[in-house]
Amino acid sequence: MKSVRREARSGVRPERAGAPRRAWGAAAAVALAAALACAGCSPPGAGKTATAGTQSFVTEPVTTGQVAALGDVTLRMWADQAEKPLMKSVVPAFEKKYPNVTVDITYKSFDDLVATVVNAASGSTPPDLFQGNIGYAVDGALVKAKLVRPLDDVAATYGWLTGTGASTLAPARWNSAGTAFGDGNLYGMSPISEVQGIYYNKALLKSLGLQPPQSLSDLEKQLPVVEKAGKQPVMLGNSDQYAATHIFSDLAATEQDPTAIRDWIGGKANTTFATTGNEKAADTMADWAKKGYFGSGYDGLSNEDAIARFAKGSGAYFVGGSWNGAKLDPEKFGFGALTTGGAGATASPWHIAAASKATPAAVAFLAALHTPEAGQKILDTGRLPVVTDGVRAANSLQSQTLDALKRTIAAGTQVGYYDWSATDMLTVMGGGLQEVMAGRTSSADFTKAVQDTWRKARESK
């Protein structure tokens, strides 16, 4: 008995005695680690130096001789995996033309790319050529930290500033502090454009005796007809919180001057989101949701799942953009814009690293992307080129989408996306719209919350 008790005591007590000591040990270890990491407590990022300014100015198109002078070189690139089909046709031709260049592309999903590309670009061996994303979180950070080379000389030399694609460069223009975009120096180029609009199920509309909607008022007349026929009018998958913002921006663009929207997105002073047009658009969203035009349970359905269901025949309309087109059968579905043009934007721009040692090759690669030939390949792989001259569509869905894009660019309604306006805008706006559509927030409170986020983002710059 005695021995057992002693055993119990000696077996347990030391743990208790050890506990505080261990705690102190852990605290000491963390403090030590903090001290080590802190390294004299200089501000983080102080050791880094920007390497801009070593680039030579481009005045003539890059020649094969200039690229050959680089010797055997690897052009390291980071790209969205959606670019893979296009790259598969562009890269072999490029490597054939410039035999001393090996193109090495790291593909990432869009989410991964956006989350990691800035860190990669600020590393000691950044990729030479990479895709960023329009807005403050990625492109703004890259410009602010001087990690990307200005491309004004390249654009002028290669004639990007004239022709159909010229206006699509605006979102890649930044002031030198990286605090406002839409104007200023050019820091990126995207060969791919996007247009928002409405896809419709041809057979379903025909069976209900409806014509493809040409305008918002057409659509508003048709929605109740589809609903009464027992079909879901609009297929929507909003669990990722962004699909509804596209519908909202289509509605908002019909209610007000596109220039005003673009100014607000670009962060122009004294602009506001709390406009009657935006409130009306939000009210329409809530109204449609209440009437069941989006079906039920859209907040529990992902956008990917929604487009898959629409492709299989459920839902009469799908409000989205040209990036959804590749998943739809061109025979069964049509595309139209709701406004005279339709909202839209350019896809993620390409940047040349300021520290790149293969700049001529990178410039040559960008130039190869900005050609009618590449434009044709972009369309062939299910997306929309910014260079539309001489590009031919293979089917009616492609030509409808291309047509909408041309009209959008001509009408100046390519306003971009709201979430470019602040790094946390997608969350605020996406979540806010969910509340509006569920009838939990008024449209006025919604526009106010969005404007507050916009203002905070400006104040923190």
Add this chain to the structure above:
Amino acid sequence: MSTVAPARDRGPAHRAADTGRPRRPHRRLSSSLSSLSWSSLLYVAPALAFFGVFVLYPIGVSVWYSFYAYDGLTVGTPVGWDNYTAVFTDSQLRAALLHSLLLLFFYAALPVSVGLLLAGAMSRIRVYGLTLFRAVLFVPQILSSVVVAVAWRNLLAEDGPVNAVLRAVGLGRFATSWLGNFDTALPSIGVVGTWVEYGLCMVLFLSGIVAIDRSTYEAARLDGAGAVREFFSITLPALRPQISIALILTVTFALRNFDLIWNTTRGGPGTSTTVPSLYVYQDAFQNRMLGRASALAIVLTVVILLVVVAVQLLLRERDGTRSGPVRRGLARRGLERSRLARPAGKKAQS
């Protein structure tokens, strides 16, 4: 105390040769720095280096960043405690913390209860193919959380199997888009968490039950104890260490939960399923506000540590180590436990 002093002067070699005396007190006290042996440090050096580089250093960096406004690229500006003030004054974060507390119930309390129930049942009822059941019930724990999220997103969808079952049994009016409804989204994610965690708890408890001497159950049965009494009087007290571990694991999982929510609702609809770690991710990777993200992460870590310490203290209190009346009362149980753990008669570990 007199037995302690000489130990300090002895090296490990000497200690190894010394077999005649009870050694535990010596070893315990010699853990002070003065007797730190460099050759023994050599053995743990690789692990220590790994721990330092991949655990301590990042924690240190987070603490450092948390006092700056820093975008990860340009030189940061010191802001003192501002990032911490922001953490404690942000109403959205408070709401997120409340969500976390509700998730504690689903991620920790429920799995431990269900695990106990299952383990208790499995230990008493002879189940054929027990190994198979154990393996199957443990599967959720090994699955990647992304797989779990995608699977449950489909199960809980408007037209998913869960609603199909509800409709089939005439409960169709309760069918809803579970993850898309403001009122059901958070509890639904909670249920997914319960499903992930209960297998781990059950396996932990089963291993604990195996260590219980069967004769105590026999004795209890001879005394007329039923299944319930047996569970509460023998199984439950004996499982205290396992329950403690299970709670620590599940509570940590609950409070730092990110992947399940990110892959099911992204904090929506609205902000109904936001949790603090969601804001850590958004601030760090989307908003490039590494300072604020670090401050929030540090606060979250401290909160988790506090909860874990509280759990440990609560479950360790009765280990029969206190002096005075409490100890006497509890020493009996400690005695029972040591008997359960080691067959009586076997000598104390030496």
